[in-house]
Amino acid sequence: MLLGRWSALSHGPSPGPSQMSWRPQYRSSKFRNVYGKVANREHCFDGIPITKNVHDNHFCAVNARFLAIVTESAGGGSFLVIPLEQTGRIEPNYPKVCGHQGNVLDIKWNPFIDNIIASCSEDTSVRIWEIPEGGLKRNMTEALLELHGHSRRVGLVEWHPTTNNILFSAGYDYKVLIWNLDVGEPVKMIDCHSDVILCMSFNTDGSLLTTTCKDKKLRVIEPRSGRVLQEANCKNHRVNRVVFLGNMKRLLTTGVSRWNTRQIALWDQEDLSMPLIEEEIDGLSGLLFPFYDADTHMLYLAGKGDGNIRYYEISTEKPYLSYLMEFRSPAPQKGLGVMPKHGLDVSACEVFRFYKLVTLKGLIEPISMIVPRRSDSYQEDIYPMTPGTEPALTPDEWLGGINRDPVLMSLKEGYKKSSKMVFKAPIKEKKSVVVNGIDLLENVPPRTENELLRMFFRQQDEIRRLKEELAQKDIRIRQLQLELKNLRNSPKNC
Numbered sequence: 443m444l445l446g447r448w449s450a451l452s453h454g455p456s457p458g459p460s461q462m463s464w465r466p467q468y469r470s471s472k473f474r475n476v477y478g479k480v481a482n483r484e485h486c487f488d489g490i491p492i493t494k495n496v497h498d499n500h501f502c503a504v505n506a507r508f509l510a511i512v513t514e515s516a517g518g519g520s521f522l523v524i525p526l527e528q529t530g531r532i533e534p535n536y537p538k539v540c541g542h543q544g545n546v547l548d549i550k551w552n553p554f555i556d557n558i559i560a561s562c563s564e565d566t567s568v569r570i571w572e573i574p575e576g577g578l579k580r581n582m583t584e585a586l587l588e589l590h591g592h593s594r595r596v597g598l599v600e601w602h603p604t605t606n607n608i609l610f611s612a613g614y615d616y617k618v619l620i621w622n623l624d625v626g627e628p629v630k631m632i633d634c635h636s637d638v639i640l641c642m643s644f645n646t647d648g649s650l651l652t653t654t655c656k657d658k659k660l661r662v663i664e665p666r667s668g669r670v671l672q673e674a675n676c677k678n679h680r681v682n683r684v685v686f687l688g689n690m691k692r693l694l695t696t697g698v699s700r701w702n703t704r705q706i707a708l709w710d711q712e713d714l715s716m717p718l719i720e721e722e723i724d725g726l727s728g729l730l731f732p733f734y735d736a737d738t739h740m741l742y743l744a745g746k747g748d749g750n751i752r753y754y755e756i757s758t759e760k761p762y763l764s765y766l767m768e769f770r771s772p773a774p775q776k777g778l779g780v781m782p783k784h785g786l787d788v789s790a791c792e793v794f795r796f797y798k799l800v801t802l803k804g805l806i807e808p809i810s811m812i813v814p815r816r817s818d819s820y821q822e823d824i825y826p827m828t829p830g831t832e833p834a835l836t837p838d839e840w841l842g843g844i845n846r847d848p849v850l851m852s853l854k855e856g857y858k859k860s861s862k863m864v865f866k867a868p869i870k871e872k873k874s875v876v877v878n879g880i881d882l883l884e885n886v887p888p889r890t891e892n893e894l895l896r897m898f899f900r901q902q903d904e905i906r907r908l909k910e911e912l913a914q915k916d917i918r919i920r921q922l923q924l925e926l927k928n929l930r931n932s933p934k935n936c
Contacts, residue, residue, distance in 0.1 A: 471755050471764065472813065472823065473740055476793065478751060478769030479810045487511075487524060487806035488531045492776060492799050497547050497597065498640070498682070498729050498746065500777035502806070503559065504797050505551040506785035508573060510559055511799065511806060512546045513538065519546035519563050525577045526785075537578035539571055541585050547597050553782070554606050554833045558586075558865045562596035568611045570623065572865060586865065591619050591628045598639065603648045604848050605840040606833035607865070610651070610665070612639040618653070620665060622837045626868040629841060632668040634661065643693075645686045646736070647834075649845040650711070652693055654681040660695060662711055666841065674714035679707050682729055686711070688736030690758055692718075696730035696743065704730050706743065708762050719762055723752070733780055737826050738793050740766070742811075747774050751796070753811070769809065776801045783828040788853050791815045793824055825853045 493501050493512045501512040504526075512521045520540035524532065544564030552558035557573045569585035592613035602608035607623035618632035618639065637656035644651055651665045660681050662672040674681075681697040693709040695717075703725050707717040723730065728747035734756075735742070741754045741763070749771035755764045779797035786792045787810070794811040813824050830851030835844060 471766065473738060473753075473755055473793075474766055475814050476740070476753065476766060476811055477814070479812055480771070481808040481810070485529050485808060487529060488804065489534065490522065490532055490804050490806060491515075491534075492801045492804060492806075493545070494801070495545055495547070497545075499548050499597070500731070500779060500799075501549075502777050502779035502797055502799055503549045503551050504779040504781050504785075505556050506782060507556050508551070508559075508577070509779065509797060509806065510539075510549050510551070512549060515540065518543050519561075519565070521546055521549055521561065523559070523573050523578055528577070537581050539573075539578070539582045541569060541571075541583045542567065544595065547595065548599050550599050550601055552865070553601055553603065553829075554831055555865050556831070560599045560601065560609055562599045562611055564595040566590065566592045566595055566613070568592075568596055568599060568609070568621070570609075570865070587623065587626050587868075589621055589626065589628070591621075592617065598642055600642050600644070602840065603644050603646070603829070604834040604846055605648060605837060606835070607837050608840060610642060612642060612653075614638055618642070618651075618665075622841065623865070624837050624868060630666060630668065632663060632665065634663065634668060634670050640681075641683045643685045645711075646689050647845045647847050648840070650686070652684050652686060652711070654684045654695065654697075660684060660693070660709070660714060662693075662714065666843065672711065672714040674709065674717075679705055679717065679720060681707075683732055685732045685734045687734055687741075687756055688739075690756070692756075692758075692762075694732055694734065694741060694756075696732050702727075704728075704745070706730070706732070706763075721763065731778060733778075733794075733796075735794055737783065737828050738824060740794070742794065742796075744775060744778050744796070746776065749773050749775060751809070769811075771798075773798075773800045773803065773805075773807070775799060779806075784830065784851065784853065786853070788820060788825055789818070791821055791824065820854050822854075827852055 490511055491514045493514050503510045507526060508523050509526055510521055510523045518540060519542035520538040522536060522538055542563040542565050546561050546563050549559060549561045559571050559573065560568060562568045568589040570587040571582065572586045592615050594614035596611050596613045598612040600610045609621040609623060610618055612618045616635045616637060619628040620630035622629045635655045639653050639655050641654045642651060651663045653661050658676050658680055660674040660676055661670050663670055678700050679697050681695045683696045685694050687694055691711050693711050695707045697705055699705040699722060704723040705720060706723060707720045709717050726745060726748055728745045731744045733742040739756045741756050743752045751769040753766050755766055776799040781795040786795055791813045792810045793813055796809040798807040798809055800807055815821055827850040829848035832849040834846040834849050
């Protein structure tokens with residue numbers, strides 16, 4: 443009683459249930475005991491020459507059927523595509539997707555067609571690949587679709603979350619292009635950034651796009667018009683990565699504080715004038731990758747170059763962010779792939795699964811985040827209806843201004859249904875690419891250094907061939923001149 447009175451006198455009226463401190467919320471959370479379980483060595487993927495590229499991406503993409511990893515390669519860029527059941531050691535001569543002329547910087551699976559993958563590269567192109575049933579049997583060099591529109595290397599690709607065949611790409615030309623893959627052309631260009639775009643994230647229905655940029659600004663953009671709805675100038679919190687927090691109308695960014703410590707910040711998407719909260723994480727220098735699970739309202743923070751994954755629970759009321767626990771590992775991670783919800787093992791109460799890239803060991807290590815439950819029955823409270831594999835919109839509907847929430851599915855019966863969607867590549871003719879009145883392919887600057895060298899040597903060969911041809915024609919001309927002179931001087935002509 444004395445303690446209660448002292449608390450009331452010190453802090454005013456006692457808080458209601460919605461204003462309680464984080465400790466009671468922490469104790470009552472059903473996810474407070476979530477733990478990370480690393481797969482046995484035989485269920486890992488070993489012997490993979492993971493790329494040594496220092497670009498800040500995950501270099502890994504996974505869905506319910508395949509695992510794709512960007513690899514180190516001499517000349518051009520390549521990535522592996524491995525069926526998930528094919529665990530263990532991967533042979534050095536395993537077939538690759540190797541059609542790019544420059545390093546591959548990002549790869550993403552189509553959320554609605556599980557054998558279609560998009561890649562982007564230093565060669566300024568975006569390519570769409572169709573992986574055959576059962577995986578690759580030989581090297582794949584021919585893409586289903588080649589998309590040219592950027593004038594510099596392309597660092598990011600993202601599929602639209604609810605619309606089939608709409609792809610976003612961000613290049614080092616500071617532009618975001620929106621591609622309609624039904625026609626194989628860019629249909630919109632977002633040109634509001636003044637430096638390299640670091641990250642893109644969509645809200646649940648894909649009506650809003652948020653970006654972080656090297657110009658230290660956080661933006662919320664209406665993608666179809668390219669209009670910037672909100673903008674934050676982050677001087678004290680230098681933003682690196684951003685993620686929409688489902689339907690909460692919140693954004694979470696990771697970045698660096700003015701004291702060079704790693705930091706996270708929570709924002710109201712409708713008012714970016716000031717973050718709702720900022721929290722220091724630690725003094726390490728590696729990038730913090732955020733992952734948000736809208737079904738469990740859990741946020742995962744994984745540091746590049748360290749082996750830890752921290753996880754939190756997000757709420758709409760103060761204190762907004764409740765620390766749960768930390769998964770620790772001595773092996774540093776270069777990047778992480780995330781399994782879509784329909785690929786999880788619901789019988790083991792698995793709520794999230796990472797695929798961790800361990801470069802030094804050439805290893806891909808699955809890490810399952812598990813809610814400990816004694817019952818073997820389906821746990822409906824941790825598996826609500828979740829976005830499935832059916833698109834809610836066609837490209838024409840979305841481009842026409844329609845927004846629609848994702849088509850939801852239940853995980854109760856386990857995911858066995860394969861998507862009925864089939865990708866049909868449009869027939870394209872070589873022509874100019876005009877977006878917003880600008881021809882994107884006119885006066886395209888040089889691409890990668892390797893490509894420049896190849897073009898130089900090709901031109902040298904062509905010049906040599908033309909010189910030889912010219913020399914031969916000179917000899918032929920002299921021969922014909924001599925023959926003509928002989929004909930004129932012959933006795934018959936006298």
